[in-house]
Amino acid sequence: MTGADLPVLAVVGATGTGKTALGVELALRLGGEVVNADSMQFYRGMDLGTAKATAEERRGVPHHLLDVLDVTEEASVADFQAAARTCFAQIRSRGRVPVLVGGSGLYVRAALDVLELPGTDPAVRARIEDELAERGPGVLRERLRLVDPESAARVQDDRRLVRALEVWELTGRPFTAFMPRREHVEPTVQIGLDVDRSALHDRLARRVGAMVEAGLEGEVRVLAARGLREGRTASRALGYGQFLDVLDGRATVEQAVEATVVATRRFARRQRTWFRADPRVHWLDPAEPGLVDRAVRIVEAAAAEG
Template sequence: MSAEALPVVAVVGATGTGKTALGVELALRLGGEVVNADSMQFYRGMDIGTAKATAEERRGVPHHLLDVLDVTEEASVAGFQQQARTCFAQIRARGRVPVLVGGSGLYVRAALDVLELPGTDPRIRARLERELAAEGPGALRERLLRVDPESAARVRDDRRLVRALEVWELTGRPFASFMPRREYVAPTVQLALDVDRAELHARLARRVEAMVAAGLEAEVRELAGRGLRAGRTASRALGYGQFLDVVDGRASAADAAEATVVATRQFARRQLTWFRADPRVHWLDAAGPGLADRAVQLVQRSRPGPDGP
């Protein structure tokens, strides 16, 4: 079957389930190229702590949207949406299949779904952040409750509080009105790997242990010299915030490793909740036989046209 007859393929789900390896295998079998949808793998130098695929692990498959930002830059869902869709079009023009791989839920939805993203205004955001610093979140939350009660009920952190008010001031519309619909912009099949919970926890612990052994602390120290602390997005990456505490003398490496394991498990749980809420995702047993064969069959059965979606 030609690449043009196949849908966009997305390998999604929780961290530590084997998305990277399956994405590469599918790209090899289907004649595809990988587009990264892990927001922390956008950053140059953040390799060990994000489990970024090495050149050997990529197995000659072209990868896109890796290493596109410095750690001081802020990742943007709107910017990613445009870049990812441009990648899809260019890959299709080469007669190949786009294989989107990552577990950053909103970034995946931005690439695949009908989703209108409001713009940004640095001046408005800076003013709101000054108000937040001077007055605390209470006054801003009360303001949001008046103009956008639905978003006020959902917002759980200061960053999203500022963003919701910025969107209201820019557009006059509630932030909640920009939520994505479950409607693909192009024929797509989403695949996720199902791993037993106890096994996933064990995998995540081993993964963090391997990262520490591979030099995560040294990587964080090097990135700290390049402005990691100032990075609004990069500094929050799993493992990096915890090991910045080691660099700054606030924690031991053992404490940072344990905190990273706990945070990674919590993150994986949130990812599973996000992707299980989407009925379009096909779940595959990661431990079952013939994983790649089963994934290819699902992709081929989901092809566009009279027999597909």
């Protein structure tokens, strides 16, 4: 069975579970190319803190949508959706299989599922953000409640509050009307990696420690000179905000490490909740023997079923 005969493959799950390595192995075994779906790996220079695969770790497998943004640019789900689907088509044209790899839940859904994404208008967004700064979130939340009560009940942070009001102004439709459906746009198999919670916590602590040993503080220092602090998306990446505090004298390295470990564990918990809610994901434990073989069998069985 060749790559051209196989469905799109997605490797998903929480950070630190081994998605990158499995994606490369499956691409090698099945004749595939990797498409990145980790929103922080879009950024040039954000390598250590995002555990971006090195050239050696990629093992000759083409990787797409890595290093496509400067840290001052804002990541866009809509832009990613278009770029990922273009990558899928181009990979298919070469007779190969797209292997989507990443743990950014909405980005994965945007690439794989039926999902209409409303456009943006920088002027409208800036006006709403200015009002948020001047009047606080209470006034904006009440406005959203009047026009879109379902979104008002679900939106938890100011960024999504602004986005929900922007969507309403631009489309006249509630933000929730654009939520993804669990319907793949083309045949797809999702492989999820999950490990025991305590084991994952240990893995994440070791991972953060290794990043720091490899020079995370220096990487943040270089990126700060390139405008990391001004980056609306990049500055929120795990480890980067914490080490900006070190550079600015607000935290010690030890405090930044601990804060990064805590934030990473929380993020992993949210990722696990997101992906566990999708019944289409085939879950595997990366600690069990024969991981790649088991994943290949799942993909080939799905292809045989059509």
